[in-house]
Amino acid sequence: MIFSHVLYQLSYLGAVSSGRGLIAKIAASVQPRGAPDAAPAALAKRFADFGNDTIGRVDAKTGQATFYQTPTKMSRPRRGHMDAQDRFWFAEFFANGVGMLDPKSGWIKEWQVPTPWTARYDAIVDKNGEVWTGGMTTDRVVRINADTGRAVEYPLPDNTNIRRVFVDDRTNPVTFWTGSNHGAAIVKD
Numbered sequence: 060m061i062f063s064h065v066l067y068q069l070s071y072l073g074a075v076s077s078g079r080g081l082i083a084k085i086a087a088s089v090q091p092r093g094a095p096d097a098a099p100a101a102l103a104k105r106f107a108d109f110g111n112d113t114i115g116r117v118d119a120k121t122g123q124a125t126f127y128q129t130p131t132k133m134s135r136p137r138r139g140h141m142d143a144q145d146r147f148w149f150a151e152f153f154a155n156g157v158g159m160l161d162p163k164s165g166w167i168k169e170w171q172v173p174t175p176w177t178a179r180y181d182a183i184v185d186k187n188g189e190v191w192t193g194g195m196t197t198d199r200v201v202r203i204n205a206d207t208g209r210a211v212e213y214p215l216p217d218n219t220n221i222r223r224v225f226v227d228d229r230t231n232p233v234t235f236w237t238g239s240n241h242g243a244a245i246v247k248d
Contacts, residue, residue, distance in 0.1 A: 104116070104117040104119055105117075105139070105141065105147045105160075107136035107137055107138065107139060107149050107150075108126075108136060109135050109136065109137055109152065110135070111133065111135070112128055112129045112131065112132055112133055112134045112135070112136070113126050113127065113128055113129070113136070114126070114127045114129065114136055114147060114149065114158075114160050114167065115127075116147075116160075116162055125162075127160055127162075127165060127167055128167075129151065129154070129158055129167055129169065130167060130169055131151065131154040131156075131169060133153055133154075134151040134152070134153055134154035134156075134158070134169075135151065135152040135153040135154070136149045136150065136151055136152070136158060137149060137150040137151070137152045137179065137180050137181065138150060138180060138181040138182075138222075138223065139181065139182050139183070140181075140182070140183040140184070142184050144161075145161075145162060145163070146159050146160060146161050146162070146184075147159070147160040147162070148182045148183060148184045148190060149181075149182055150179035150180050150181050150182045150192055150194075151169065151179055152178055152179055152180065154169065154171075154179075155171055155172055155175055155176065155177055155179065156169050156170050156171040156172055156179065157169070157170050157172070157179060157182040157190050157192050157203065158170075158182075159184075159190075159205070170190065170203050170205070170208055170210070171208075171210075172192065172194075172201045172203070172210055172212070173201075173210050173212055174197050174199060174212060176196060176197070177194035177195075177196055177197045177199065177201075178194045178195040178196045178197075179192050179193070179194045180192075180193065180194055180195055180221060180222050180223075180224075181193065181221070181222065181223050181224045182224065183224050183225060183226055184205065185226040185228055185233045186228040186233060187233065188204075188205050188206065189202050189203060189204055189205065189233075190202070190203040190205055191203075191224050191226055191235055192224060193219075193221030193222075193224050193237050194221055195220050195221065195222070196220075198214065198215045198217070198218055198219045198220075198221075199212045199213060199214050199215065200212070200213040200215065200221070200224075200235060200237070201213070202235075217239065219237070219239045220239070221237050221238075221239075222237075222238065223237060223238060224236070224237050225237070
């Protein structure tokens with residue numbers, strides 16, 4: 060087994076609405092990598108509003124929902140991961156990029172990927188501050204330097220249709236892992 064800790068734990072929170080309709084009935088509680096109490100992320104539920112351009116945060120103690128609009132309209136944010144600083148890194152399916160929500164400031168930053176129409180599905184940041192993502196349509200893994208915005212694409216040899224992405228920070232350099240949705244395989248870079 061690659062990861063020695065739980066990455067996701069689902070909790071029923073009831074219906075959550077942004078005022079534009081129902082967003083979620085179940086929100087993911089994303090544990091930060093490292094110790095379970097390494098960041099306040101363990102106390103909040105995060106979710107991406109795939110039907111729109113909103114990231115939601117629900118306080119686990121009060122049930123109070125806060126919504127953050129992505130800078131790109133109809134970006135259709137998708138899955139993501141928390142980092143140790145309580146930031147939520149997520150894919151932007153229609154905006155052809157990835158985003159990062161800093162809930163302390165309410166600020167969302169976005170990065171674009173080089174190849175258009177990649178249908179980004181998930182994003183994660185590694186121990187070096189680089190963002191990794193993959194998409195459904197182009198069979199390319201992308202690594203983005205979050206400081207400079209420079210992106211490097213790694214074409215995969217087969218039709219993959221990437222849905223989830225993970226990095227193993229215990230290796231040097233980090234190891235990227237994903238599943239091949241079309242090939243019934245695990246891909247390691």
